[in-house]
Amino acid sequence: MEWTCDYCETTQLSSSENYSKIVTKLYIGHTDKGELASMQESLRCLNKKCHKLTFKVAIGHYKALNSHSIGLIDYAGGKWQLLPEGTAKPLPSYIPVPIVEDYTEACLIRDKSPKASATLSRRCLQGMIRDFCGISEKRLIDEIKKLDDLVNEGKAPRGVTGETIDALHAVRKIGNIGAHMEGDINVIIDVEPNEAEALIQLLEILFQDWYIARNDREERLKRITEIASVKDAAKAAPAAKTEPDSINETVKPAPAKSAPGKTILNI
Numbered sequence: 384m385e386w387t388c389d390y391c392e393t394t395q396l397s398s399s400e401n402y403s404k405i406v407t408k409l410y411i412g413h414t415d416k417g418e419l420a421s422m423q424e425s426l427r428c429l430n431k432k433c434h435k436l437t438f439k440v441a442i443g444h445y446k447a448l449n450s451h452s453i454g455l456i457d458y459a460g461g462k463w464q465l466l467p468e469g470t471a472k473p474l475p476s477y478i479p480v481p482i483v484e485d486y487t488e489a490c491l492i493r494d495k496s497p498k499a500s501a502t503l504s505r506r507c508l509q510g511m512i513r514d515f516c517g518i519s520e521k522r523l524i525d526e527i528k529k530l531d532d533l534v535n536e537g538k539a540p541r542g543v544t545g546e547t548i549d550a551l552h553a554v555r556k557i558g559n560i561g562a563h564m565e566g567d568i569n570v571i572i573d574v575e576p577n578e579a580e581a582l583i584q585l586l587e588i589l590f591q592d593w594y595i596a597r598n599d600r601e602e603r604l605k606r607i608t609e610i611a612s613v614k615d616a617a618k619a620a621p622a623a624k625t626e627p628d629s630i631n632e633t634v635k636p637a638p639a640k641s642a643p644g645k646t647i648l649n650i
Contacts, residue, residue: 390473391428401429402425404424405423406422407423408445418444422439422441423438440463441462442458442460468491469492486586493580498573501582504582504585512526515543516539530543
Protein backbone atom coordinates (compact mmCIF):
# COMPACT_ATOMS: atom_id res chain seq x y z
CA MET A 384 0.00 0.00 0.00
CA GLU A 385 1.33 3.43 -0.96
CA TRP A 386 0.91 6.20 1.59
CA THR A 387 2.39 9.58 2.50
CA CYS A 388 3.65 10.27 6.01
CA ASP A 389 1.80 13.19 7.60
CA TYR A 390 4.90 14.13 9.60
CA CYS A 391 7.60 14.34 6.92
CA GLU A 392 5.59 14.17 3.66
CA THR A 393 7.57 11.13 2.45
CA THR A 394 5.66 8.88 0.03
CA GLN A 395 6.45 5.20 0.52
CA LEU A 396 5.18 1.64 0.32
CA SER A 397 4.04 -0.11 3.49
CA SER A 398 4.69 -3.77 4.27
CA SER A 399 4.28 -6.19 7.15
CA GLU A 400 7.46 -4.66 8.61
CA ASN A 401 5.87 -1.27 9.28
CA TYR A 402 2.09 -1.72 8.90
CA SER A 403 -0.51 -3.39 11.08
CA LYS A 404 -4.31 -3.57 10.94
CA ILE A 405 -6.29 -5.40 13.61
CA VAL A 406 -10.08 -5.77 13.41
CA THR A 407 -11.86 -7.13 16.48
CA LYS A 408 -15.53 -7.90 16.97
CA LEU A 409 -17.13 -6.02 19.86
CA TYR A 410 -18.87 -8.62 21.98
CA ILE A 411 -21.38 -6.19 23.45
CA GLY A 412 -24.56 -7.31 21.75
CA HIS A 413 -26.75 -5.47 19.24
CA THR A 414 -26.25 -1.66 19.39
CA ASP A 415 -28.43 1.02 17.80
CA LYS A 416 -26.19 0.65 14.74
CA GLY A 417 -26.18 -3.13 14.84
CA GLU A 418 -23.31 -5.46 15.65
CA LEU A 419 -20.01 -3.65 15.39
CA ALA A 420 -16.27 -4.23 15.27
CA SER A 421 -13.29 -2.00 16.01
CA MET A 422 -10.21 -1.45 13.88
CA GLN A 423 -6.72 -0.37 14.89
CA GLU A 424 -4.41 0.70 12.07
CA SER A 425 -0.73 1.45 12.73
CA LEU A 426 1.99 2.71 10.39
CA ARG A 427 5.66 3.46 11.02
CA CYS A 428 7.36 5.88 8.66
CA LEU A 429 10.34 4.33 6.85
CA ASN A 430 12.18 7.63 6.49
CA LYS A 431 15.34 7.25 8.61
CA LYS A 432 14.97 10.83 9.86
CA CYS A 433 11.36 10.28 10.92
CA HIS A 434 10.24 6.75 11.99
CA LYS A 435 7.14 8.30 13.59
CA LEU A 436 3.91 6.44 14.31
CA THR A 437 0.62 7.07 12.53
CA PHE A 438 -2.27 5.52 14.45
CA LYS A 439 -5.96 5.35 13.48
CA VAL A 440 -9.02 3.70 15.01
CA ALA A 441 -12.48 3.08 13.61
CA ILE A 442 -15.78 1.42 14.50
CA GLY A 443 -18.16 -0.02 11.95
CA HIS A 444 -20.04 -2.99 10.57
CA TYR A 445 -18.01 -6.01 9.57
CA LYS A 446 -18.01 -9.14 7.49
CA ALA A 447 -16.09 -12.40 7.62
CA LEU A 448 -13.03 -12.48 5.37
CA ASN A 449 -12.27 -16.12 6.06
CA SER A 450 -12.75 -18.68 8.83
CA HIS A 451 -10.61 -16.78 11.34
CA SER A 452 -10.67 -13.05 10.45
CA ILE A 453 -13.12 -10.21 9.81
CA GLY A 454 -12.93 -6.81 8.12
CA LEU A 455 -14.81 -3.53 8.41
CA ILE A 456 -17.20 -2.70 5.59
CA ASP A 457 -17.94 0.87 6.75
CA TYR A 458 -17.23 3.40 9.48
CA ALA A 459 -20.75 3.58 10.89
CA GLY A 460 -19.45 4.29 14.38
CA GLY A 461 -16.79 6.77 13.33
CA LYS A 462 -13.14 6.94 12.33
CA TRP A 463 -10.40 8.90 14.09
CA GLN A 464 -6.73 9.56 13.50
CA LEU A 465 -5.09 9.74 16.90
CA LEU A 466 -1.47 10.18 15.77
CA PRO A 467 -0.48 12.58 14.44
CA GLU A 468 -3.22 14.69 15.95
CA GLY A 469 -4.83 16.33 12.95
CA THR A 470 -3.81 16.02 9.32
CA ALA A 471 -2.16 19.40 8.77
CA LYS A 472 0.79 19.25 6.40
CA PRO A 473 4.04 20.83 7.58
CA LEU A 474 4.37 24.33 6.12
CA PRO A 475 7.49 26.46 5.58
CA SER A 476 8.30 29.32 7.93
CA TYR A 477 7.93 32.02 5.27
CA ILE A 478 4.12 31.60 5.30
CA PRO A 479 2.62 34.06 7.84
CA VAL A 480 2.09 32.51 11.27
CA PRO A 481 -1.62 33.49 11.68
CA ILE A 482 -2.43 31.78 8.38
CA VAL A 483 -0.57 28.61 9.38
CA GLU A 484 -2.26 28.57 12.79
CA ASP A 485 -5.77 28.84 11.32
CA TYR A 486 -5.01 26.08 8.81
CA THR A 487 -3.50 23.78 11.44
CA GLU A 488 -6.45 24.19 13.79
CA ALA A 489 -8.93 23.69 10.95
CA CYS A 490 -7.27 20.34 10.22
CA LEU A 491 -7.17 19.42 13.90
CA ILE A 492 -10.92 19.81 14.46
CA ARG A 493 -12.13 18.80 10.99
CA ASP A 494 -13.77 15.57 12.19
CA LYS A 495 -14.72 16.75 15.68
CA SER A 496 -16.37 19.99 14.54
CA PRO A 497 -16.69 20.46 10.77
CA LYS A 498 -18.56 23.74 11.34
CA ALA A 499 -15.73 25.32 13.32
CA SER A 500 -13.16 23.86 10.92
CA ALA A 501 -14.88 25.47 7.93
CA THR A 502 -14.99 28.81 9.73
CA LEU A 503 -11.24 28.70 10.37
CA SER A 504 -10.59 27.68 6.76
CA ARG A 505 -12.60 30.63 5.43
CA ARG A 506 -10.65 32.98 7.70
CA CYS A 507 -7.41 31.38 6.52
CA LEU A 508 -8.47 31.80 2.88
CA GLN A 509 -9.23 35.48 3.43
CA GLY A 510 -5.86 35.94 5.13
CA MET A 511 -4.09 34.38 2.14
CA ILE A 512 -5.90 36.58 -0.38
CA ARG A 513 -5.06 39.69 1.64
CA ASP A 514 -1.42 38.74 2.24
CA PHE A 515 -0.43 37.16 -1.08
CA CYS A 516 -2.69 39.09 -3.44
CA GLY A 517 -2.86 42.40 -1.59
CA ILE A 518 -6.67 42.54 -1.78
CA SER A 519 -8.70 43.66 1.22
CA GLU A 520 -12.47 44.08 1.09
CA LYS A 521 -15.20 43.85 3.72
CA ARG A 522 -16.43 40.46 2.54
CA LEU A 523 -14.58 37.38 1.34
CA ILE A 524 -16.85 37.13 -1.69
CA ASP A 525 -15.88 40.67 -2.73
CA GLU A 526 -12.19 39.80 -2.44
CA ILE A 527 -12.69 36.74 -4.65
CA LYS A 528 -14.52 38.85 -7.26
CA LYS A 529 -11.72 41.44 -7.18
CA LEU A 530 -9.16 38.68 -7.66
CA ASP A 531 -11.22 37.34 -10.57
CA ASP A 532 -11.10 40.79 -12.19
CA LEU A 533 -7.31 40.97 -11.79
CA VAL A 534 -6.91 37.56 -13.45
CA ASN A 535 -9.08 38.63 -16.40
CA GLU A 536 -7.07 41.86 -16.74
CA GLY A 537 -3.76 40.00 -16.56
CA LYS A 538 -2.77 41.88 -13.40
CA ALA A 539 -3.01 39.08 -10.84
CA PRO A 540 0.09 38.02 -8.87
CA ARG A 541 2.09 35.22 -10.45
CA GLY A 542 0.62 31.87 -9.43
CA VAL A 543 -2.97 33.15 -9.35
CA THR A 544 -4.58 31.65 -12.44
CA GLY A 545 -8.00 31.09 -13.91
CA GLU A 546 -7.90 27.60 -12.41
CA THR A 547 -7.49 29.20 -8.98
CA ILE A 548 -10.62 31.29 -9.50
CA ASP A 549 -12.53 28.25 -10.79
CA ALA A 550 -11.61 26.35 -7.62
CA LEU A 551 -12.73 29.26 -5.42
CA HIS A 552 -16.05 29.44 -7.22
CA ALA A 553 -16.44 25.64 -7.01
CA VAL A 554 -16.04 25.77 -3.23
CA ARG A 555 -18.71 28.47 -3.07
CA LYS A 556 -21.17 25.98 -4.54
CA ILE A 557 -20.61 23.42 -1.77
CA GLY A 558 -23.39 23.32 0.79
CA ASN A 559 -23.67 26.45 2.92
CA ILE A 560 -20.07 27.55 2.40
CA GLY A 561 -20.81 29.77 -0.59
CA ALA A 562 -23.70 31.56 1.05
CA HIS A 563 -21.64 32.38 4.11
CA MET A 564 -18.74 33.73 2.03
CA GLU A 565 -21.01 36.70 1.46
CA GLY A 566 -21.22 37.39 5.20
CA ASP A 567 -18.96 37.46 8.24
CA ILE A 568 -16.14 34.92 7.93
CA ASN A 569 -16.26 34.33 11.70
CA VAL A 570 -19.87 33.10 11.69
CA ILE A 571 -20.15 29.37 12.46
CA ILE A 572 -21.93 27.60 9.59
CA ASP A 573 -23.50 24.16 9.36
CA VAL A 574 -21.41 21.99 7.02
CA GLU A 575 -20.71 18.31 6.47
CA PRO A 576 -17.27 16.76 7.19
CA ASN A 577 -16.57 16.33 3.46
CA GLU A 578 -17.31 20.03 2.90
CA ALA A 579 -14.85 21.03 5.60
CA GLU A 580 -12.30 18.71 3.97
CA ALA A 581 -12.87 20.37 0.57
CA LEU A 582 -11.97 23.76 2.06
CA ILE A 583 -8.80 22.36 3.62
CA GLN A 584 -7.76 20.81 0.30
CA LEU A 585 -8.26 24.17 -1.40
CA LEU A 586 -5.99 25.85 1.16
CA GLU A 587 -3.29 23.23 0.57
CA ILE A 588 -3.45 23.80 -3.19
CA LEU A 589 -3.05 27.54 -2.69
CA PHE A 590 -0.14 27.07 -0.28
CA GLN A 591 1.64 25.10 -3.01
CA ASP A 592 0.70 27.26 -6.00
CA TRP A 593 1.19 30.61 -4.28
CA TYR A 594 3.69 30.65 -1.43
CA ILE A 595 5.81 27.57 -2.09
CA ALA A 596 6.00 28.08 -5.86
CA ARG A 597 6.98 31.74 -5.37
CA ASN A 598 9.71 30.83 -2.90
CA ASP A 599 11.06 28.08 -5.17
CA ARG A 600 11.16 30.52 -8.07
CA GLU A 601 12.99 33.12 -5.98
CA GLU A 602 15.53 30.53 -4.81
CA ARG A 603 16.25 29.41 -8.38
CA LEU A 604 16.72 32.99 -9.54
CA LYS A 605 18.96 33.68 -6.55
CA ARG A 606 21.21 30.74 -7.47
CA ILE A 607 21.43 31.93 -11.08
CA THR A 608 22.37 35.44 -9.91
CA GLU A 609 25.03 34.06 -7.56
CA ILE A 610 26.55 31.98 -10.38
CA ALA A 611 26.66 35.06 -12.63
CA SER A 612 28.31 37.10 -9.85
CA VAL A 613 31.04 34.49 -9.41
CA LYS A 614 31.72 34.52 -13.16
CA ASP A 615 31.92 38.32 -13.23
CA ALA A 616 34.31 38.34 -10.27
CA ALA A 617 36.56 35.79 -11.97
CA LYS A 618 36.73 37.90 -15.14
CA ALA A 619 37.58 41.07 -13.20
CA ALA A 620 40.42 39.51 -11.17
CA PRO A 621 44.03 40.20 -12.51
CA ALA A 622 45.71 37.25 -14.18
CA ALA A 623 48.40 35.49 -12.16
CA LYS A 624 52.04 36.08 -13.31
CA THR A 625 53.64 33.05 -14.92
CA GLU A 626 56.65 34.77 -16.71
CA PRO A 627 59.75 36.57 -15.33
CA ASP A 628 59.43 40.34 -14.82
CA SER A 629 61.83 40.94 -17.75
CA ILE A 630 62.50 38.55 -20.59
CA ASN A 631 65.77 40.40 -21.26
CA GLU A 632 67.35 39.33 -18.00
CA THR A 633 70.44 37.15 -18.56
CA VAL A 634 72.40 35.06 -16.20
CA LYS A 635 75.91 36.38 -15.67
CA PRO A 636 78.62 33.70 -15.94
CA ALA A 637 80.61 33.00 -12.84
CA PRO A 638 84.15 34.47 -12.91
CA ALA A 639 86.86 32.05 -14.07
CA LYS A 640 89.18 30.69 -11.42
CA SER A 641 92.94 31.19 -12.00
CA ALA A 642 95.65 28.76 -11.07
CA PRO A 643 97.91 29.78 -8.14
CA GLY A 644 100.59 32.30 -9.16
CA LYS A 645 99.08 33.00 -12.55
CA THR A 646 96.92 35.84 -13.75
CA ILE A 647 94.43 35.29 -16.50
CA LEU A 648 93.70 38.28 -18.64
CA ASN A 649 90.42 38.49 -20.45
CA ILE A 650 91.12 40.07 -23.83
